Amino acid sequence: MTEGIQNVSKPQIKVENLNLWYGEKQALKNVSMHIPRNSITALIGPSGCGKSTFIRCLNRMNDLINNCRIEGKVTIESNNIYGPDVDVVDLRKSVGMVFQKPNPFPMSIYDNVAYGPRIHGANRKDLDGIVERALRSAAIWDEVSDRLKSPALSLSGGQQQRLCIARTLAVKPKIILFDEPTSALDPISTLRIEDLTTDLKKDYTIVIVTHNMQQAARISDYTGFFLMGELIEFGQTKQIFQNPRKKSTEDYITGRFG
């Protein structure tokens, strides 16, 4: 059976035979993966193996890169997201993304969270409630509720990252992509974000790229191991870490390379 397809029933995201080139260079090679709803899927592998490239295919962030060509199929809830009628703005609303470096806008805490809902036409009278709910869900409300008008850039790095998560949640996504969300954070902020992702999977499907093997083992239900653009092994996280089927997976998770 194709790697990435077994073990998962009723997938919300289906990736089939995905190939991607940056110019002449092929960065993803025939990757297939089925990702279930309300789960956390971790993507691991050495630098340059294509993890970020893969995750960016799930909300068409690679569209923004010149010279990038994609073949294959990505279906989210039965919709082919590369189909001709797809509204990419709507797609990115329902498939949100949190990046490695916290990137709040240079505006107030409140306006950061209200930004997306405003663009998508939320009613002014509903905004306070939307902002509060998003900040609560991102576990930062108690720290900022008395200074919503302060600049977002006055927050600590860990708080800024939770604010960025609140900003993503405010537009009500179904899926959240995290691209190494804790690599710029200290250990305590990292644990807070990990706890938060575990809480969020009740309501969202999460895909996370991480270099931190302990993090993948701690928080994810499924893990995919990439090497040189190929998905080498995909399965339940416990199986991947305790009983990998492929030698290269074992070598990577035991630190023999990467």
Ligand SMILES: Nc1ncnc2c1ncn2[C@@H]1O[C@H](COP(=O)(O)OP(=O)(O)OP(=O)(O)O)[C@@H](O)[C@H]1O
């Ligand atoms: N915009 C781009 N243009 C050209 N090549 C790119 C671009 N982005 C990534 N690549 C190349 O594609 C390959 C995969 O990169 P990608 O960033 O997806 O890997 P990664 O596994 O996420 O790495 P890291 O863990 O270091 O972030 C690498 O060889 C990289 O140099």
